[in-house]
Amino acid sequence: MAALDSKASGKMGMRALIYYMTTTFIAVFTGIIVVLIIHPGKGSKAEFGKQQKIEQVSPADAFLDLIRNMFPPNLVQACTQQFKTKYGKRVVTVTMTVNETLFNSTNATQEVMEISREEAIPVPGQVNGVNALGLVVFSVCFGLIIGNMKEQGQILRDFFDALNEAIMRLVAIIMWYAPIGILFLIAGKIVEMDDLTQMGGQLGMYTITVIIGLLIHGVLILPTLYFVITRQNPFTFIAGILQALVTALGTSSR
Template structure:
C-alpha cells in the first residue's frame, strides 16, 4: 500500500507539472496572438494615405493581375448569351493570344541560358548534389500527388452512375506505352539542335498490307488461300513544339563542360549570362501587358465553352474530386514539406509567387509561365539565381505533380464509369505509370490528355473514354498547371536551403549578372523591395 501510494503521489505530481507546462504554453501562445493583434491594430490606426499608396504601388502587378482574372470571368459569362461565332471568339481572344506568343517566344532562350549559366556557376560536385536533391524532391512530390489522387477518387467514387450521361466529342489517337517511353528517351538526345528548337520526335503509325498464305499441313497448301491483312506499324514522325527535354539535357552537359573550362570558358559564361539578363528585361516589359492578356484569355475560354451544364452530374463530381485533390496537395502537402525542411513560413514564400500562379491559371502552360516564375522567385523571395537557373527549367520540364494526380484519378474514374473493378496490382500499375507519364508530359496546354492514353493502356481500360472528360479538361488543366508551378517554385526554395553550404563555398559572383549597374534594374519587382533591401543589404551580388 505504501509503495502504491508513493507511485500515485509521483503520478499526481508529474501530472500537475504537465498541466502547468500546458497552461504556460497556452498562455505564451495567447500572449503572442494578443501582441500581434495590438501591433496590427496600431499599424492600421497609424496608417496614412502615403502608406496606402505605397502598398498599392509595391503590389501593383499582383493587384492588376487578380483584377484581370475577376473581370475576365465576369466578362466571359456576360458575353455567353450573345452566342458569338467561332471567328468572333478568336477576334475577341486575340489580346490573350498575343500574351501567349510573347511568353512562348522567351521560353527557348531563357531555358537554355538559365540552365547553362546556373550549371556553369557551380562546380561539378555542388551541381551534382543539387541535382540529386532536386530529383529526390520531384520524385517524392509526384508520388505523393498520385497517392492523393487515388485516395480521393476511391473515397468520393465520382464514377458511380450511368455512362449514358456523357457525350463523346472526338477520337483519341492510340499510343503504345512502349513507343511513348522510347520517344521520351529519343527526345533526350536530339540529333539536330536547331530542329529541337521547333520539333519533337513522335512515333506515328501507318497501315501496311501483309499477304498471309493459309496452309493445311506441312506438305499441302490450299489453293486460293492467300489473304490480305492490314497491320499498324510504327514509323518515325515529329510534332511541332520545343523539344524541352532534349534542350535541358544538352544545356546541363554544356554548362558542366564550360564550368570546368574555367578561364577558357569565361567568354561563353559571360555570353549566356548577358543573354539571360536581356531576356529578363524583356520579361519586365511584357509583364505590364500580362493583366490585359490574362483578362482576354480567361474571358475567351469561358465564351468558347459549349455547355456549362456538363459540369453537373458525374462530371461535376469528377471535377470536384480533382479540385479537392489539387487543393490538398497545394495547400497542405507542399507547404508542409517546405516548413519541415526549411523551418520557414511557407505562406510568406507563396505570397511572393502570386503573380506567377495567376499567370499559370490564365495561360495554362508551365513553360509559358517560366519567365514570370523566375522573376517572382529571384526578386520577391530572394532565391539564389544559381538555384533558380538550374531547378526551374528542369522542374518545368519533368516535375508535373498536378498532371500525375490528375492522370491517376482520371484513370480510376473511367474504370468506375465502366463498372470495371480494379485490384491492388492494377491500382499500383496506374500509380507507377502516371508517375512516369507525367515526366514525359511537356509543359504545354492539355499535355495530360496525351499521356492519359499511356496510363489507360497499362491496365487495359478503353482509351476512347478519355473523351468523356474533355468537356471540363480546359478548366482542370489550368488548376493542374498552377499546382505544377507551385511545386517547381517550392522545390527551388527547398533545394536552396539544403544547398546553402555548397552555395556559400562557391564564388557568388560567378552566378550573377555580368551587367553591373548602379541604378535599379527595370525588371525589379515592386513587391517588398524597399523593406527587404533596408534590412538585408546586398554585398557580393548584383542588386536585383
C-alpha cells in the first residue's frame, strides 16, 4: 500500500473489497450446497451433538464486535486476542401489589408479591485468536500514510520490503519441514482414536467434501468470474501466479 498512489490504492481497495465479499458469499453458498448433498457427518454418534452447548448470540452484538475488532486498542493484544461480547446473568426482582376484595364488601386486603427473573446482559470480553481484521485495517491505514510521506517514508518502505523478504524465506523453510511435524501430529491423533474405522470413514467423507468444494470454487467459479470480468483466458493468469497459490495452499492462507 505504501508503494501505491492514494487514488490508485483507493480504487484498488474498493474493487478488492467487492471481489472479496462476492467470492466469500459464493464460497459459503457452495459449501452449504456440497454439505447438504454429501452429508459428511452422517453416521456419527447421536449423543455427540447433544453434548455441545450452543451459545445464543445477538446479531447486533455480533455486528458491533466486528466494528470493534476493526479498531483494536492494542496491536500486541490484537496478535493473540480479539474482542467478543459475552453474556452474563442478572437477577431482576419486580415488586407487585395485589388488591383483593371479599364478597363485594368495602374491606380489602393488599398483598405484596416479589417476582424474580434472570436476564442476560452483554459484557465486554476477549477470546483467544488473532484479530486479523484489526491488523489488516491498521496495516492498510499505516501503508497509506507512509505512501503519502513520499521521500520521508522511503526508509520505512525499504524496511518493510526487507521484512517481507525475510518472512517469505522463513515461510519457505517452514514449508519444507512442515510435513514431518504434520506426520507426527496425525500419528498421535490416530493412536488416541477408539474406533479407527468409524473415525476414518468420517474423516474420509469430510476430506472428500472439502476437496470437492475447493475444486468447484477454484476450478469453476473463480476462473468463470475472471473470464466474465476481463474477457481473458483465466488459466494463463493462474499459471503466472502458480507459485503464490502453492505457498497459500501450504500455509493455509487465503
